Amino acid sequence: HGFVRAFVSSSSKYVRTKPCYRSDLYQKMITVSPDEPTEEEHERGAIDKPRYMQFRERCSSSWSLGFRIEGIKLPNEDPRSDFKKMRFEPEVALELLGFLQGNRELWRSFLIRLKEIREHCLKSEFFYSHEIIGSSLLFVAQHSSNTCGVWIIDFGKTSQLPQGQRLKHNVPWAEGNREDGYQWGLENLIHIWSRLFDNIDTEATSAAAENDPGAAAAAVPDSNSSAATAAVDIPVSEAAADDG
Secondary structure (H helix, E strand, C coil): CCCCCCCCHHHHHHHHHCCCCEHHHHHHHHHHCCCCCCHHHHHHCCECHHHHHHHHHHCCHHHHHCCCCCEEECCCCCCECCCCCCCCHHHHHHHHHHHHCCCHHHHHHHHHHHHHHHHHHHHCHHHHCEECCCCEEEEEEECCCCEEEEEEECCCCCEECCCCCCCCCCCCCCCCCCCCCHHHHHHHHHHHHHCCCHHHHHHHHHHHHCCCHHHHHHHCCCCCCCCCEEEEEEECCCCHHHHC
């Protein structure tokens, strides 16, 4: 799809004029997918960073959805970051449901906040006049009080455009246009979030119709099972510098 750009604009121009090939990135690539490198790359035994970043994003939902789950920390559990190969909507939705732990009040509150963020972005001159690379959305939930928040964080790679230039944030990137795909990723996230309970509701209704209360109850986890804070960090687009 190529909507989300995983590197700052200057990187592609620099690599095209003065490529820096790295054997460590080549090794990372063949560890994941031995058949991915071209014949020339195999012979060289090295690839440049934008090549690796684009390969890595194609392996994750960043390529198909415009965002990926970076990490989840649930109460009384170790943090998780094993989401780099998660590519498709059903997998992503399942992890987000696990984060919510069946709490529909938090789900509604998060959805309202995500739509507010979208509206603020669409009305913001800052949004249209800046290239947003490496920014994330941080989700924090307190299950015991049904309170939550979402914040846009990580503006270290955000840069202002030349005067008079504006971005749409929802069209494919091409060298020179500086588009980052931010709005495309955000729209997909909102779409997925709004449908999180659809499959669970279908399963619960089906189970109830078959007079199987146990199955119906199991379809939606207990919303009182946690009283601590959980967080999800979802990059909408990511900077190449994040990988060394």
